[in-house]
Amino acid sequence: MAKLILTQEVTGLGAAGDVVDVKNGYARNYLLPRGFATLWTRGGEKQIESIKAARETRAVKSxxxxxxxxxxxxxxxxxxxxxxxxxxxxxxxxxxxxxxxxxxxxxxxxxxxxxxxxxxxxxxxxxxxxxxxxxxxxxxxxxxxxxxxxxxxx
Incomplete structure (x- = not known):
């Protein structure tokens, strides 16, 4: 299993900024090449916060x-x-x-x-x-x- 941080919303998986566990092939062949996710690291909390902040500004407010x-x-x-x-x-x-x-x-x-x-x-x-x-x-x-x-x- 691969642990990833989603950079965009993926239908059925999660929204931008979510940390998800997916199978290695799905991560390697679909999510990572298309830029839908990045690999999770310990320093990724800052990245998660910036992704969520960007999502909040794009999202409809209420x-x-x-x-x-x-x-x-x-x-x-x-x-x-x-x-x-x-x-x-x-x-x-x-x-x-x-x-x-x-x-x-x-x-x-x-x-x-x-x-x-x-x-x-x-x-x-x-x-x-x-x-x-x-x-x-x-x-x-x-x-x-x-x-x-x-x-x-x-």
């Missing part, structure tokens, strides 16, 4: 604010304009950062891309859903309306 933001996000679909070809196929795929930017452009609030998850890969135009973990107790479902635009350039 449960009430998170619930209000979730209600606002669930009111209407967010329009996401992307470059698409024939038949509505996208050039690439929609990422969590794209969803966070679209929410900001729609005037619904600022979301950190790390709180947004996409249950399915979005590779064509249409209607989709994304999830945003705004608080430990608040999960918002964002309806996405992915629209193709042949003239849009990145």
């Amino acid at each position: 449960l009430e604010e998170a619930q209000a933001l979730a209600a606002k996000l669930q009111e209407s679909p967010v329009r996401l304009t992307v470059t698409a070809g024939e038949g509505g196929r996208l050039f690439g795929a929609v990422k969590a950062a794209d969803v966070a930017d679209a929410v900001k452009e729609a005037g619904l609030g600022d979301l950190d891309k790390r709180v947004v998850t996409l249950p399915t890969a979005i590779k064509a135009t249409g209607r989709y859903q994304a999830h945003a973990r705004l608080h430990e107790d608040v999960l918002a479902v964002i309806d996405l309306d992915v629209v193709g635009d042949k003239s849009k350039k990145k």
Whole structure:
């Protein structure tokens, strides 16, 4: 077993700053190469505190604010304009950062891309859903309306 400090939230494992024990292969092949965790050391308490402080500043401050933001996000679909070809196929795929930017452009609030998850890969135009973990107790479902635009350039 490997003892790690999470640097980002990992679904089903923990939040940034948590100390977790995972199997060696999971740590070596997934968490460490992707930057989701660092090895735990005795001097890691300072690192844990700085990670938790950074998480606190990024996080929505209170449960009430998170619930209000979730209600606002669930009111209407967010329009996401992307470059698409024939038949509505996208050039690439929609990422969590794209969803966070679209929410900001729609005037619904600022979301950190790390709180947004996409249950399915979005590779064509249409209607989709994304999830945003705004608080430990608040999960918002964002309806996405992915629209193709042949003239849009990145």
